[in-house]
Amino acid sequence: MDRIRLTGLRAFGHHGVFDHERTDGQEFLVDLEVPGDLSTAGRGDALADTVDYGVLAEEAVAVITGEPFDLIESVAEEIARRCLAHCAQITVTVHKPQAPIPHAFADVSVTVTRSRGASSAVSRPAGTGEAQAGIARGGDAAGEGSARAVLALGANLGEPLTALRTAVAALERHPHITVTAASHVYRTAPVGGVEQPDFLNAAVLVDTALTPLELLGVAQGIEVAAHRTRDVRWGPRTLDIDLIRYAAPGAELDDPAQQMRLALPRLDLPHPRAAERAFVLAPWEEIAPHARVEVAGAAVGLAEAIARAADAGGIERTADTLGPAVPEPPTSPAPQPAPGSEEAR
Numbered sequence: 001m002d003r004i005r006l007t008g009l010r011a012f013g014h015h016g017v018f019d020h021e022r023t024d025g026q027e028f029l030v031d032l033e034v035p036g037d038l039s040t041a042g043r044g045d046a047l048a049d050t051v052d053y054g055v056l057a058e059e060a061v062a063v064i065t066g067e068p069f070d071l072i073e074s075v076a077e078e079i080a081r082r083c084l085a086h087c088a089q090i091t092v093t094v095h096k097p098q099a100p101i102p103h104a105f106a107d108v109s110v111t112v113t114r115s116r117g118a119s120s121a122v123s124r125p126a127g128t129g130e131a132q133a134g135i136a137r138g139g140d141a142a143g144e145g146s147a148r149a150v151l152a153l154g155a156n157l158g159e160p161l162t163a164l165r166t167a168v169a170a171l172e173r174h175p176h177i178t179v180t181a182a183s184h185v186y187r188t189a190p191v192g193g194v195e196q197p198d199f200l201n202a203a204v205l206v207d208t209a210l211t212p213l214e215l216l217g218v219a220q221g222i223e224v225a226a227h228r229t230r231d232v233r234w235g236p237r238t239l240d241i242d243l244i245r246y247a248a249p250g251a252e253l254d255d256p257a258q259q260m261r262l263a264l265p266r267l268d269l270p271h272p273r274a275a276e277r278a279f280v281l282a283p284w285e286e287i288a289p290h291a292r293v294e295v296a297g298a299a300v301g302l303a304e305a306i307a308r309a310a311d312a313g314g315i316e317r318t319a320d321t322l323g324p325a326v327p328e329p330p331t332s333p334a335p336q337p338a339p340g341s342e343e344a345r
């Protein structure tokens with residue numbers, strides 16, 4: 001039997017029985033194997049005749065970064081259930097190499113094989129899910145009925161510009177996120193007292209069907225993929241993505257009175273320090289000039305908040321945009337100027 005195999009897919013999630021697993025999160029790896037006859041696709045070279053492994057990867061990452069389960073059995077079951085929308089049978093392995101086992105071990109994993117028609121949705125025990133904490137789902141994938149959010153990006157290690165662009169490309173690829181606006185890239189002096197290189201900062205607006213925790217999970221997964229480590233608070237990093245503000249479907253994203261408020265161990269909304277950080281406010285103002293924030297209990301425009309921010313002097317807008325991380329390949333070969341012509345010189 002032919003098969004499509006995707007192995008070692010990595011994402012950051014918060015699954016586990018222990019409180020610290022729910023709070024801190026950890027990396028999960030997924031292997032997917034889809035059996036099937038690949039001969040038609042192989043001969044005809046048409047994606048329509050096979051299963052798109054990219055779609056399977058998006059489904060698996062959405063589950064890993066989404067609402068937490070206690071068990072990796074449930075994670076595997078839910079990945080299989082979602083992938084069966086795209087294939088008739090699948091084997092899913094979920095690895096949890098940093099599981100809290102107080103002994104040296106290489107890996108722990110579960111493997112399930114499921115077929116279309118034979119699987120069912122995974123249920124969570126009533127009252128334990130974060131959905132019960134008043135955290136509404138964002139509605140349709142994107143558009144009219146969706147939630148909206150502001151994300152702030154920062155980086156000052158490695159290749160910061162590439163990291164920011166790669167992050168935006170990853171957000172754009174997510175099936176339940178649409179990036180509706182992206183700022184220029186800003187060069188900013190580091191804030192927080194740690195001696196380190198200047199940052200590149202930017203902001204994006206998104207429409208999303210994800211809950212705030214799911215959106216945070218996606219952001220943290222993208223940070224993991226950029227090799228983000230958490231060593232020094234407010235220290236240098238290859239990539240940081242903060243969830244600044246989230247407005248449920250129908251709520252006005254620019255209006256601080258209508259934003260969602262949360263105080264969970266791993267998510268504060270609005271972001272508690274955003275309104276005093278020009279490195280967040282300046283890129284945000286570029287893409288949301290009418291947005292207001294709360295400063296000292298009163299709603300003020302972003303320009304005023306920037307003027308009051310201690311780091312306002314260290315912000316410089318660059319000419320760089322968050323355009324594609326990898327340039328799109330040309331659809332047809334670029335026309336070559338005729339030898340000896342004006343263009344060829």
Ligand SMILES: Nc1ncnc2c1ncn2[C@@H]1O[C@H](COP(=O)(O)OP(=O)(O)OP(=O)(O)O)[C@@H](O)[C@H]1O
Pocket residue numbers: 023024216230233234235240241242243244265266267268269270271272273
């Ligand atoms: N609105 C939020 N956006 C992003 N992370 C948040 C938010 N609220 C709480 N957190 C939690 O904060 C923790 C630390 O996040 P992170 O390492 O990005 O902080 P930081 O960027 O160093 O500092 P700061 O939060 O001041 O920007 C994460 O584990 C995350 O779960």
Ligand SMILES: Nc1nc2c(c(=O)[nH]1)N=C(CO)CN2
Pocket residue numbers: 153154155188189190191192199201234235240279
């Ligand atoms: N200029 C600048 N300074 C920071 C930044 C940042 O993104 N830009 N992020 C921090 C923690 O999130 C701490 N300090």
